[in-house]
Amino acid sequence: MNILVCVKRVPAPGARINITADGQQVDTAFLGFTVSPHEECAVEQAVQLIEKHGGDVTVLTLGPIEAEEQLRTAVSTGATKAVLIPIDTTDWDPQRTAEAIAKVVAELETANGKYDLVLFGNESADSCGYQVGIRTALKLGRPIVNGAKGLEIENGAAKIRRESDAGVEIYKLAMPACVGVKEGINLPRYPTMKGRLASKKVAIARSKAEATTGGLKLITLQRPPERVSNTVILGNGPEAAPAIVDLLEELGILK
Amino acid sequence: MTVLAVIEHDRGAMTGASLGVMTAARNLAKQMGTKFEAVTIGANADRLSETISNFGATTVHQAHNPMLIDYGPEAWGESLAQVARKTSPTVVIGTGTERGHEVVAQAAARLDLPAAMNCIEFDKNFDGTQPLNVTRTRWGGSLLEQAAIDAPIKLVTLANHVVEPQEELGSTPATVSTIDVQLDDSVAQSFVQDRVERVAGVTLATSPVVVSGGRGVGSAEAFAPLEELASLLNGVVGCSRAVTNNGWRNHTDQVGQTGTRIAPDIYIACGISGAIQHWVGAMASKNILAINTDAQANIVTKAGYAVIGDLHKVVPAISAEIRRRRGK
Numbered sequence: 001m002n003i004l005v006c007v008k009r010v011p012a013p014g015a016r017i018n019i020t021a022d023g024q025q026v027d028t029a030f031l032g033f034t035v036s037p038h039e040e041c042a043v044e045q046a047v048q049l050i051e052k053h054g055g056d057v058t059v060l061t062l063g064p065i066e067a068e069e070q071l072r073t074a075v076s077t078g079a080t081k082a083v084l085i086p087i088d089t090t091d092w093d094p095q096r097t098a099e100a101i102a103k104v105v106a107e108l109e110t111a112n113g114k115y116d117l118v119l120f121g122n123e124s125a126d127s128c129g130y131q132v133g134i135r136t137a138l139k140l141g142r143p144i145v146n147g148a149k150g151l152e153i154e155n156g157a158a159k160i161r162r163e164s165d166a167g168v169e170i171y172k173l174a175m176p177a178c179v180g181v182k183e184g185i186n187l188p189r190y191p192t193m194k195g196r197l198a199s200k201k202v203a204i205a206r207s208k209a210e211a212t213t214g215g216l217k218l219i220t221l222q223r224p225p226e227r228v229s230n231t232v233i234l235g236n237g238p239e240a241a242p243a244i245v246d247l248l249e250e251l252g253i254l255k
Numbered sequence: 256m257t258v259l260a261v262i263e264h265d266r267g268a269m270t271g272a273s274l275g276v277m278t279a280a281r282n283l284a285k286q287m288g289t290k291f292e293a294v295t296i297g298a299n300a301d302r303l304s305e306t307i308s309n310f311g312a313t314t315v316h317q318a319h320n321p322m323l324i325d326y327g328p329e330a331w332g333e334s335l336a337q338v339a340r341k342t343s344p345t346v347v348i349g350t351g352t353e354r355g356h357e358v359v360a361q362a363a364a365r366l367d368l369p370a371a372m373n374c375i376e377f378d379k380n381f382d383g384t385q386p387l388n389v390t391r392t393r394w395g396g397s398l399l400e401q402a403a404i405d406a407p408i409k410l411v412t413l414a415n416h417v418v419e420p421q422e423e424l425g426s427t428p429a430t431v432s433t434i435d436v437q438l439d440d441s442v443a444q445s446f447v448q449d450r451v452e453r454v455a456g457v458t459l460a461t462s463p464v465v466v467s468g469g470r471g472v473g474s475a476e477a478f479a480p481l482e483e484l485a486s487l488l489n490g491v492v493g494c495s496r497a498v499t500n501n502g503w504r505n506h507t508d509q510v511g512q513t514g515t516r517i518a519p520d521i522y523i524a525c526g527i528s529g530a531i532q533h534w535v536g537a538m539a540s541k542n543i544l545a546i547n548t549d550a551q552a553n554i555v556t557k558a559g560y561a562v563i564g565d566l567h568k569v570v571p572a573i574s575a576e577i578r579r580r581r582g583k
């Protein structure tokens with residue numbers, strides 16, 4: 001089977017997120033880059049599915065050319081092909097992103113045949129828009145369910161497990177279908193030696209896409225007000241135990 | 256000109272998030288000098304109109320179709336899109352939940368209009384004639400974005416728990432309007448096919464005490480003392496992503512941006528550095544106690560209380576002290 005996974009390159013901030021002086025983006029001067037944990041899990045799920053059913057996993061990203069790094073990382077963990085849609089600006093809005101991805105998927109499918117599954121993360125790590133997958137699926141004319149915490153192939157259909165406050169819900173979609181994957185569906189593997197070699201050699205295809213700007217415009221980014229905390233140090237090491245238990249009693253936690 | 260609240264319900268039972276959405280929709284409508292209306296999807300939600308009236312809606316649009324029995328993201332999204340086309344609201348507000356984001360995104364895609372998720376504030380000067388400026392959360396709440404929505408119908412979701420639900424005093428029953436929506440096979444397959452109900456009980460999301468471990472714990476087995484402390488405090492165990500990534504604990508225990516958001520009475524963070532993606536899941540806790548060898552760790556400087564030391568020694572000492580005071 002053929003699976004396409006869409007991933008987005010994002011900065012990997014540590015203790016706090018700094019913003020550039022113009023307020024337009026995260027200051028990445030001292031940061032590494034990664035993809036959303038949901039997307040790492042989508043790649044892992046796709047790799048597990050082809051290990052079981054055979055086929056290819058293609059990873060695709062729309063981003064700066066540096067996003068090749070994230071595509072190579074995905075190949076080092078088992079993806080077999082990679083496609084970059086290069087853009088000059090830092091970020092495209094969700095409508096524009098989905099339009100571009102859908103166009104490229106259609107082109108790739110004309111050349112190589114349909115993807116049985118197109119996987120997305122439930123939401124991207126940085127913009128958390130919850131919509132690029134849904135918009136892309138609609139343009140491709142395929143069903144989509146988000147929030148997948150389980151995904152297997154059963155009688156030619158994608159069986160999706162999703163959690164809710166009430167319990168577990170099961171969905172079944174005839175393929176070709178799209179799915180938004182959530183972290184926790186699996187435990188992503190670390191890159192293997194073989195994967196590392198493959199990631200160095202893989203040819204990254206480039207696809208161009210024209211797409212129109214959508215109606216959601218970033219004005220500025222800002223950090224939420226930080227909680228000022230004058231941390232009370234209760235002590236050092238196990239000798240602090242009585243002070244801790246005093247606190248628990250004071251707070252009414254220890255009854 | 257109206258503001259339309261999208262009511263989230265599960266087979267006819269309204270979810271708590273809908274109450275905040277109705278309150279926000281009413282407040283925004285008042286500011287615009289207009290009315291707030293609501294939409295329910297599926298006939299099994301018709302009975303919700305009384306609650307909706309109590310929140311001050313003037314009209315409830317009841318979307319009907321024989322297919323609308325259980326939840327289905329595409330059928331719900333298409334129904335919402337049709338109701339929006341028919342009633343031309345200025346703003347549509349959905350719940351900031353898994354279903355809420357999904358239904359609003361589906362509707363927005365079908366209407367080919369923008370959508371802004373997890374809004375926490377709307378422009379105080381918005382009167383319905385200009386683009387709507389919103390403040391929404393990014394990075395799971397670690398960052399705020401000011402954005403403008405330029406569209407004939409502005410679709411948003413309201414971040415959960417940011418608006419305190421408030422009924423409208425002296426409200427009168429809303430007018431009920433039934434809208435028969437047209438649904439075809441293209442949306443028929445993504446309905447819930449089967450479900451397993453959860454057994455009631457305390458979960459990570461609802462427990463008043465959470466004892467959480469990070470990479471500093473070191474192994475799956477080394478969580479035993481944290482389990483013991485949690486059980487002495489009638490709490491549950493949580494963890495950081497470093498822990499789930501190492502396979503030491505299940506992802507259901509993970510606190511943070513891509514894990515669970517919690518707001519316990521006390522969060523005891525052991526061997527966790529407090530990366531922003533972890534912090535965002537724990538920051539709503541009423542009290543935070545950090546146990547860490549590093550006095551400069553982010554979690555230590557942000558927590559209300561801290562103990563500097565090796566968690567492998569500190570945690571068992573707390574349990575021993577509790578048992579000693581209980582006389583056992």
Ligand SMILES: Cc1cc2nc3c(=O)[nH]c(=O)nc-3n(C[C@H](O)[C@H](O)[C@H](O)COP(=O)(O)OP(=O)(O)OC[C@H]3O[C@@H](n4cnc5c(N)ncnc54)[C@H](O)[C@@H]3O)c2cc1C
Nearest residue numbers: 125469470471495496511512513514526528532533548566
């Ligand atoms: C998009 C995105 C989403 C993410 N989502 C999440 C999320 O939902 N939840 C999450 O947790 N992380 C998340 N992360 C990962 C996050 O960035 C951190 O990598 C992770 O939280 C680190 O876990 P940690 O604090 O356990 O480990 P570390 O950062 O390695 O910290 C270990 C801490 O333990 C202390 N320590 C070591 N030994 C001891 C000892 N014996 N006694 C006491 N203290 C000790 C150290 O001083 C240190 O402070 C996300 C990352 C990204 C990019």
Ligand SMILES: Nc1ncnc2c1ncn2[C@@H]1O[C@H](COP(=O)(O)O)[C@@H](O)[C@H]1O
Nearest residue numbers: 006007062120121123124129130131132
């Ligand atoms: N620039 C991008 N390139 C590739 N995939 C993307 C991009 N942006 C978003 N996606 C995919 O769409 C999902 C949802 O994104 P969002 O709507 O931003 O939350 C992500 O988890 C990715 O799988």
